[in-house]
Amino acid sequence: MKQKASKITVKAAKSKHVDKKRLLKTFGLLLGLIILVALGLFLIQQYNSKYPAEGIAGKAYADLSAEQKQGYNVCYKEGKCAALLSTAQQTKNYAEYRTCSKGCYSQALAQKPEDFYCTDSDGVNFTNKGIVTSYFYPRGKEDYCLEINGKNYLFEGKCAGNKAIFVQKNCGEMGSYGCEGGKCVEMHPTFNSILQEPISQEWINQFNADFKIEFKAYVPIIEYPDGGWGWDETNKIEFTAEEKDILTKALYKAVYSMSRVDSYFTKPLPWTSSQSYYSWLKNSVGTIIFYADPNSLNSAPPGKIRLNGYNIINNVNNGMLTTWFNQDLNSPNIGQGIMLLITILTHEARHNDKIKHVSCKNSNNMDENLKTMGAHGVNVMLRHWMKYLLPAELVQSAYDEKVDWMFQHDSFLDRMCSLDPIAKTLEQDDLDWVEDVSGHPLDFNPDIMWTVEFNNELNKNTTLWAVK
Numbered sequence: 001m002k003q004k005a006s007k008i009t010v011k012a013a014k015s016k017h018v019d020k021k022r023l024l025k026t027f028g029l030l031l032g033l034i035i036l037v038a039l040g041l042f043l044i045q046q047y048n049s050k051y052p053a054e055g056i057a058g059k060a061y062a063d064l065s066a067e068q069k070q071g072y073n074v075c076y077k078e079g080k081c082a083a084l085l086s087t088a089q090q091t092k093n094y095a096e097y098r099t100c101s102k103g104c105y106s107q108a109l110a111q112k113p114e115d116f117y118c119t120d121s122d123g124v125n126f127t128n129k130g131i132v133t134s135y136f137y138p139r140g141k142e143d144y145c146l147e148i149n150g151k152n153y154l155f156e157g158k159c160a161g162n163k164a165i166f167v168q169k170n171c172g173e174m175g176s177y178g179c180e181g182g183k184c185v186e187m188h189p190t191f192n193s194i195l196q197e198p199i200s201q202e203w204i205n206q207f208n209a210d211f212k213i214e215f216k217a218y219v220p221i222i223e224y225p226d227g228g229w230g231w232d233e234t235n236k237i238e239f240t241a242e243e244k245d246i247l248t249k250a251l252y253k254a255v256y257s258m259s260r261v262d263s264y265f266t267k268p269l270p271w272t273s274s275q276s277y278y279s280w281l282k283n284s285v286g287t288i289i290f291y292a293d294p295n296s297l298n299s300a301p302p303g304k305i306r307l308n309g310y311n312i313i314n315n316v317n318n319g320m321l322t323t324w325f326n327q328d329l330n331s332p333n334i335g336q337g338i339m340l341l342i343t344i345l346t347h348e349a350r351h352n353d354k355i356k357h358v359s360c361k362n363s364n365n366m367d368e369n370l371k372t373m374g375a376h377g378v379n380v381m382l383r384h385w386m387k388y389l390l391p392a393e394l395v396q397s398a399y400d401e402k403v404d405w406m407f408q409h410d411s412f413l414d415r416m417c418s419l420d421p422i423a424k425t426l427e428q429d430d431l432d433w434v435e436d437v438s439g440h441p442l443d444f445n446p447d448i449m450w451t452v453e454f455n456n457e458l459n460k461n462t463t464l465w466a467v468k
């Protein structure tokens with residue numbers, strides 16, 4: 001038993017010795033491994049700092065100078081690294097992407113300030129599409145439009161310190177301009193969009209300074225059995241504050257809208273002595289009086305024009321301020337557009353230029369011919385100008401067919417003594433004159449316009465040209 005025990009002790013001592021040796025060996029190996037791993041990590045870190053695999057991310061990119069970053073970004077974009085990255089994300093093979101990104105990084109690091117150059121074809125010219133060529137854009141980069149938060153901006157390239165930079169420009173600051181094809185271009189409105197434009201307080205203040213508006217109540221007359229008479233104050237008709245507001249706003253809308261269209265005419269209207277429509281109206285109209293007499297006629301006593309207020313209110317209630325022309329082509333008296341009020345204003349204001357009607361064809365409400373530019377004739381010319389002397393974008397808006405329609409049906413040509421309803425011709429002298437002043441022949445369709453029967457009565461259906 002004793003022997004056995006000592007044997008065991010020897011064995012244990014022997015095994016203890018072996019364990020120590022093995023431990024030492026393992027520790028050595030481990031230490032070596034740790035050193036190796038550390039060295040590996042160090043090398044990888046060194047490698048990565050020189051060639052980042054992460055594209056534009058990472059510390060390596062952050063450490064680049066602003067110019068180097070720009071160089072890197074341009075290279076990244078033009079070298080299609082971004083496209084390679086999205087491919088790599090699908091295939092899980094990043095080799096090509098890394099090569100691209102690394103190449104750009106090396107290139108960016110190698111940039112020297114003396115290499116920079118920049119040329120700009122147009123300088124800072126917002127209305128021209130220029131191209132900037134620089135170290136970063138060797139193939140050139142053009143001015144471009146970009147939508148940001150729903151607004152379209154111009155990015156105008158220019159050179160600064162031998163480098164290309166792109167300045168963000170809101171074309172709207174130049175007036176009715178927008179960005180199109182890398183430049184600010186004038187945006188032509190449509191007839192419809194003009195009606196939707198808000199009228200500024202400045203414009204209204206100017207209008208109120210230039211035009212005088214009055215409202216006149218209607219007091220009927222009472223005739224007494226003894227032959228005397230008096231004012232029937234109990235049946236007096238007076239505009240309410242709300243009605244006055246409707247009339248004032250309708251007037252603003254008509255003059256504002258016509259002035260906007262006028263600003264696009266390629267030639268001034270022929271009767272305005274080269275003034276704008278607004279200036280002509282201001283100089284001719286004087287005071288505008290809205291009459292509350294429901295049976296009153298529009299007219300132009302010297303220095304004033306008088307308008308039937310309730311006719312206008314009725315038209316406003318039928319949508320006059322939201323459309324240019326009659327809303328129903330087949331029913332000329334339904335849904336009058338703003339053109340009706342413009343027509344009345346133009347007609348009456350023209351009378352204040354000391355232009356009177358003449359008598360012919362059993363009517364005293366006629367113009368001799370177009371050439372005299374009478375109160376009917378100017379409305380023919382206004383439509384002719386709207387059809388032929390506006391930018392195509394404006395005329396060819398949603399309403400162009402109605403311009404045609406209005407011209408042919410609503411043209412007042414049949415108020416010309418120079419029109420021969422039997423021969424269906426307008427005097428050649430008149431036709432020549434129109435072509436001469438406008439550069440365009442008159443839109444003259446003899447098959448359409450012979451609908452008005454001439455008589456001595458003022459045309460009661462239309463309530464428009466009931467004028468003296």
Ligand SMILES: [Zn+2]
Nearest residue numbers: 357375467468
């Ligand atoms: Zn008249």
